[in-house]
Amino acid sequence: MKRRGLTTLILAGLFLFAGYAVFFIAPDEATMHAIQRIFYFHASSGWAAMEGTIIVFFANIAYLRTRAPKWDWLAVSAVEVSLAFWSVVLITGPIWAHPVWGVWWAWDWRLTLTLILWVLYVAYLILRTLIDDFERRAASSAIFGIFVFLGVPLDYLSIRIWRTQHPQPVLFGGADSGLDPTMAKIFFFCSALMTFLMIVLVVQRYRLESLRHEAVELRLVLDENEDEAGNAVARGNKRPSGAPITENL
Amino acid sequence: MDAARAAAIILRKEIRAEMRTRELLQTTVTFVIIVVVLFSFSFQPSAAETRQFGPGLLWIALLFAGSLMLNPSFAKEQSNDTIYGLRMAPVSPFSIYLGKMLANLLFLALTEVVLLPVFAVLYNVSLWPVLGRLIIVLALGTFGMAVTGTVFSAVATQARMREVLLPLLLLPVLVPLLIASVEATAELFSDAPTLDRTWLAVLIAFDIVFFVAAWLLSDYLLEE
Numbered sequence: 001m002k003r004r005g006l007t008t009l010i011l012a013g014l015f016l017f018a019g020y021a022v023f024f025i026a027p028d029e030a031t032m033h034a035i036q037r038i039f040y041f042h043a044s045s046g047w048a049a050m051e052g053t054i055i056v057f058f059a060n061i062a063y064l065r066t067r068a069p070k071w072d073w074l075a076v077s078a079v080e081v082s083l084a085f086w087s088v089v090l091i092t093g094p095i096w097a098h099p100v101w102g103v104w105w106a107w108d109w110r111l112t113l114t115l116i117l118w119v120l121y122v123a124y125l126i127l128r129t130l131i132d133d134f135e136r137r138a139a140s141s142a143i144f145g146i147f148v149f150l151g152v153p154l155d156y157l158s159i160r161i162w163r164t165q166h167p168q169p170v171l172f173g174g175a176d177s178g179l180d181p182t183m184a185k186i187f188f189f190c191s192a193l194m195t196f197l198m199i200v201l202v203v204q205r206y207r208l209e210s211l212r213h214e215a216v217e218l219r220l221v222l223d224e225n226e227d228e229a230g231n232a233v234a235r236g237n238k239r240p241s242g243a244p245i246t247e248n249l
Numbered sequence: 250m251d252a253a254r255a256a257a258i259i260l261r262k263e264i265r266a267e268m269r270t271r272e273l274l275q276t277t278v279t280f281v282i283i284v285v286v287l288f289s290f291s292f293q294p295s296a297a298e299t300r301q302f303g304p305g306l307l308w309i310a311l312l313f314a315g316s317l318m319l320n321p322s323f324a325k326e327q328s329n330d331t332i333y334g335l336r337m338a339p340v341s342p343f344s345i346y347l348g349k350m351l352a353n354l355l356f357l358a359l360t361e362v363v364l365l366p367v368f369a370v371l372y373n374v375s376l377w378p379v380l381g382r383l384i385i386v387l388a389l390g391t392f393g394m395a396v397t398g399t400v401f402s403a404v405a406t407q408a409r410m411r412e413v414l415l416p417l418l419l420l421p422v423l424v425p426l427l428i429a430s431v432e433a434t435a436e437l438f439s440d441a442p443t444l445d446r447t448w449l450a451v452l453i454a455f456d457i458v459f460f461v462a463a464w465l466l467s468d469y470l471l472e473e
Binding site: 064116119120123126127130131132133135136139140142143144146147148150151154155157158159161162 | 397400401404405407408409410411414417418421422424425428429432447448451454455458459462466469470472
């Protein structure tokens with residue numbers, strides 16, 4: 001409990017510093033000015049989301065190989081957290097794009113790929129809500145997750161070729177190339193911070209999932225015991241009141 | 250039992266079951282024709298526009314048809330309780346998957362046999378000169394659709410709302426396949442039709458990646 005409180009405090013402090021660095025330390029970008037500063041959070045969220053996506057893939061494989069529920073908990077936690085980060089990417093992207101490109105959205109490969117992954121992760125979570133049995137849900141979503149991840153390079157490839165055949169008037173080219181050293185430092189700081197946040201969120205979400213699992217199992221035990229107690233009463237041999245409910249575990 | 254022979258037996262069972270009722274084929278074929286007709290109402294394409302939108306339309310219609318048609322592949326085993334028979338059969342899960350996948354491939358191909366002439370007539374496209382090359386594109390695209398769709402059909406079977414769930418899972422995963430097939434078909438519809446090697450390579454890559462994935466994961470598909 002104490003440790004979690006401390007982590008939250010440290011994170012909050014680091015984010016305050018990051019906000020300060022982004023707005024007051026980072027130099028002004030020559031052509032885009034203030035709007036470029038969103039890039040520090042936009043791109044770093046993208047990194048964190050990608051890292052989360054890789055965690056999902058390995059957790060999915062590990063679940064199918066070992067059948068240990070913990071891998072399923074890790075997978076669903078990482079999917080939810082990555083989805084949150086992908087959403088940040090998808091929301092901050094157009095905010096930046098509109099003044100700079102003049103449009104909210106362009107079918108650039110990065111944008112398209114992010115959107116596809118976002119949709120697929122939403123589908124992943126919907127799939128999970130529609131299967132009740134734990135093992136079936138875990139196995140089905142693991143199979144789907146693996147397919148999603150294997151599709152990423154193919155998506156990348158096809159969108160890349162598709163876009164080079166139909167060139168867009170405005171594409172990336174400013175912020176990425178030749179970063180100012182101060183900008184680079186702040187950007188790496190923000191990326192590390194977002195990764196830290198991602199890991200903290202996944203750990204928290206994982207804990208929640210394991211507690212939820214525990215609660216379901218306890219409830220099952222409780223129901224069984226109540227049934228037996230009920231039968232015992234019906235048969236006339238009362239069980240002593242106050243006996244521990246887990247006596248016949 | 251030999252895996253290929255087992256798959257052939259499953260395939261024969263699927264064909265026999267389908268030929269007794271023809272439910273799947275008649276609904277899918279009708280559906281796909283309705284989609285093509287509705288598209289022409291909503292776009293009223295001219296000849297030039299057809300060349301532009303035609304390939305996309307053709308593949309969207311096929312993808313929709315596929316996502317509907319693939320659903321009963323495992324769902325009918327579930328609702329008829331024949332899934333237990335399949336699980337107990339002394340064959341590998343991959344053979345069952347392979348048999349079902351080939352059956353779906355066959356049914357999709359039959360749908361395309363009906364769809365292509367209807368499409369050519371309604372949209373005034375002459376497919377005859379490029380038919381051979383078009384069949385290559387269609388075969389690669391349909392194979393990829395059947396490979397992934399059969400896996401997802403098994404995944405969605407034990408879920409509630411599976412009829413709606415399957416397109417939700419399948420269509421976004423098929424994005425690279427859709428792009429590659431549409432672009433390759435568009436090249437064939439152009440003035441100087443060519444078979445684009447790059448897009449064929451993407452299609453082949455898609456087919457191989459997901460077929461191998463399906464093979465590796467097939468053990469988990471039929472579990473209870």
